Amino acid sequence: MNEATAGCDIGLIGAGVMGKSLTLNLADHGYRVAVFDRDPNRLDALHDQDAAERGDRPTRLHGCSTYPQLLAQLPTPRIILLSIPAGKPVDEVCQRLIAAGIGTEDIVVDTGNSLWSDSQAREQHYRSHFIFFSTAVSGGEVGARFGPSLMPSGCPAAWSRLQPIWEAIAAKVDPESGQPIESRVPGKPVTGGEPCAAYIGPGGSGHYVKMVHNGIEYADMQMICEAYQIMRDALGMQPAAIAAVFAQWNRGVLNSYLIEISAEILATTDADSGLPLVDIILDKAGQKGTGLWTAVSSLQLGIPAPSIAEAVAARSLSALKPERMIASGVLAGPQAAPPPDHQKHAHIEALHDALYCAKLCVYAQGFQLMRCAAREQGWTLNFAAIASIWRAGCIIRARFLHAIREAFACDPDLQNLLLAPYFAKQLAARQHNWRQAVAHAALSGIPIAALGSALSYYDAYRTAVLPANLLQAQRDFFGAHRFERIDRDEGTLYHCEWSLPGRPLTH
Incomplete structure (x- = not known):
């Protein structure tokens, strides 16, 4: 990448999938970006994509081969974003920036999936060298490219400098409906609407909120998978038919990114075999640790988040594929036949309500966990704002986050989301179907770790006298x-x- 600019506005280190997408997003909004990556092939790939997207317009990027060259391209005080793996690589890059001559007023922003306590420690450790700031980014590659959900935390003075940048590149929602305003056309970013970026609080708080976001994501994905398995194994439905159900659900209260992509996945056919693609994907789930961190934090703080913990356990259990294959031939289960076709609609309606109610419980667990962590750390978290910035750009974006935002806006001291009048009524109206769906799954021998634990959480929380x-x-x-x-x-x-x-x- 050899083209140069007269000077750049922002530096970025790490031109991998997320770094490349963030760079092009910044460029779409008029920021000139100096980019360093130790792999020149990544810089070349970024240059090629930028050239293809900008056409005849002047180059927006400058590739740098050394840290001093990167610093030289930026006006002081500098803003440098890190888009690199969490852990030791963050500290290694910080040390290289110190050696290259970074200034005490310069801002270094960690945009990776760092553990929140590491962000806290780094803010203190590097304070005599530069301002360490963190911004958790959600939305994956597409979100980073066209508008992510951003959870910044750290020095307020640093936030005042970063705020216009973050609000420009963040996802946007319609302020009235809460629905995303999207454009996936390079060079034509969304400029109106309400940005999904809000200052979370002191150092580490943004990554804590993102950690809980990911814990909710784990549980949400697991519950959708459980609903899929119930329809597949207990109702005898094929992937295409389940895709149609999810697509229908996505037009109502269950509208969300995860339901949307699940419908698309189940409707996809493998080009080689002609089978539904989902049927030839190995059933061993991976994880990167943020769900586990959430479960551990809930245990440490004594705040129940059982559905999140069960979702983590479900992924671990899926990894025991050889053992499960043996157990499937040894351990007995019920001999349950699918219901007749004329009864399937009632089961699907019950499953719809079960998923909706269980999702509410998972969000309640996540927000209660954040409330306790804020109390322990001395943070002041704005839960209405957190719900607001999750309405677009992030993986758990969903229609009912607008109602969650309204619940916390009406009562900032709400102890548990389930106590909000609107959601209490929703749960009361739908709980019979929820119980029916859970009972049907249990009688059919379908594992429902997340859906079932959410119901137990609801029943325990509403019980005045427990054993x-x-x-x-x-x-x-x-x-x-x-x-x-x-x-x-x-x-x-x-x-x-x-x-x-x-x-x-x-x-």
Whole structure:
């Protein structure tokens, strides 16, 4: 990539899939970008795509082969984006920038999937060398290219410089309907609408919010897959018919990116075999860790997020393919025949409501987890704003995020999303179908880790008296862990000498 510009506005390190897309997005909005990648082939590929997209217009990019050359292309104070793998590569690049002479007022922005606590540590560690800022990016390659959801966090002064850039390149939604405003034409970006970029808070908070986003994503994907398997194995439907159901669902309250792409996937035929493509894809799921981080954080904070944890476990279980093949010939299941055709519509309607209700519970788990983390870290999170920036550009974008935004806008102190009047009514109206779908899946031997755990979460959360009283007695019996009494002052602990006659209570 040999063409040069008179000077650039922004630097970017890492011209991989996401870095290339972010670079071209920035260029579409009039920013001149200096790009460094240690692989010259990536720079050449970026140059070729830029040349094809811009036609006769002047070049918008400048390829750099060294870190000093990158710094020299940028006015001070500089803005440099990192689009590189999380972990050690981030620190390695930061050290190289220090060696190249980066300034204390320069801003280095990590746009990767870093662990939130690493972002916190880096902000402190590099503060004497430059301003370390983080911006979590969601939306994959297409989102990065034409409008991602952006979750920035860190130094407020740095945000004031980055805000116009981020709001320009972010996804946009119609402020009234909350529906995405999209354009996937290079050089013709969306300029109106409400940007899906909002300052989250102090360092690390943006990556924490993105981590929870990904945890919700894990559960959402798993629940859609469970609905697919129920239709496939319990209702005897073929992929094309299931695709039609998903396409119909996508026109209603379940409208979302994940439902949309699931419909397209199931309607796709493999060119080589002529079979539905999904039927020749190996059923072993991968993961990159962010769902696991969410589950771990929920356990550490003592905030239940069971559907997210079950979704992580489901991926791990899918990886046990050889064992599952053996178990399928050893372990018995129910002998359930698909219902007659005239009954299938009722089952599909029940499954629709089950998926909707379970999705609400997953979002409730995610927002409750963010609320607790904010309290622990001293963050002030705007949950209405978070719901707003997830309405477009990101993987979990969905129509009902607009209603979630409204719920938190009406009550910023809402303790749990399920308590919002609108959603409480929705759950009450649809819970019978939800239970029917879960029961039908269980009787048919279909695993429903996420759909089932969401129902258990709902039932546990709405139950005034749980069996934890027996659990506390068990703990006191074998470990003298003590317990509180409902007829005494809260906080006073008691122990029972369980094996003695009369079992007297003592403080």
